[in-house]
Amino acid sequence: xxxxxxxxPSPGALAEAxxxxxxxxxxxxxxxxxALSQGESDVTxxxxxxxxxxxxxxxxxxxxxxxxxxxxxxxxxxxxxxxDDPVLVAVVRLILGRPEEGVGDGRVRTG
Numbered sequence: 001x002x003x004x005x006x007x008x009p010s011p012g013a014l015a016e017a018x019x020x021x022x023x024x025x026x027x028x029x030x031x032x033x034x035a036l037s038q039g040e041s042d043v044t045x046x047x048x049x050x051x052x053x054x055x056x057x058x059x060x061x062x063x064x065x066x067x068x069x070x071x072x073x074x075x076x077x078x079x080x081x082x083x084d085d086p087v088l089v090a091v092v093r094l095i096l097g098r099p100e101e102g103v104g105d106g107r108v109r110t111g
Contacts, residue, residue: 020088023067024095028052029060034096036070037089040082 009017024030031050035041041049047057061081064070069088072079083089 019067020069023064023069024092026060028056029064029069030092030095032057032060032064033069033083033088033092036081036083037092040080042075042078042080046081 024033028050032046035046035049043054043057043061046061047054050057061070061072065072065081069083069085070081071084072081074080083092
């Protein structure tokens with residue numbers, strides 16, 4: 001039987017990481033999170049950026065939001081989405097080969 005080290009992640013932390021990575025296993029959701037790691041956006045901007053329909057992007061955003069991967073805030077009549085986890089941003093950038101872009105505070109804002 002393998003004993004865990006004091007530095008090992010807790011079962012809860014492992015489950016949370018597995019859930020987040022599972023959400024990123026779909027190419028469309030990974031692309032959306034990648035785009036949001038570059039700057040916050042509304043659903044229309046994301047749909048244009050990732051080349052997908054509004055309903056499809058909305059559905060993926062709902063799953064990502066429910067899973068705690070993205071957050072949203074209201075700006076007037078629109079929802080603006082962002083990734084609020086600098087570690088997740090770093091992981092996505094590392095997976096996609098762009099670690100040099102830095103992570104800032106994880107909530108990258110656009111002009």
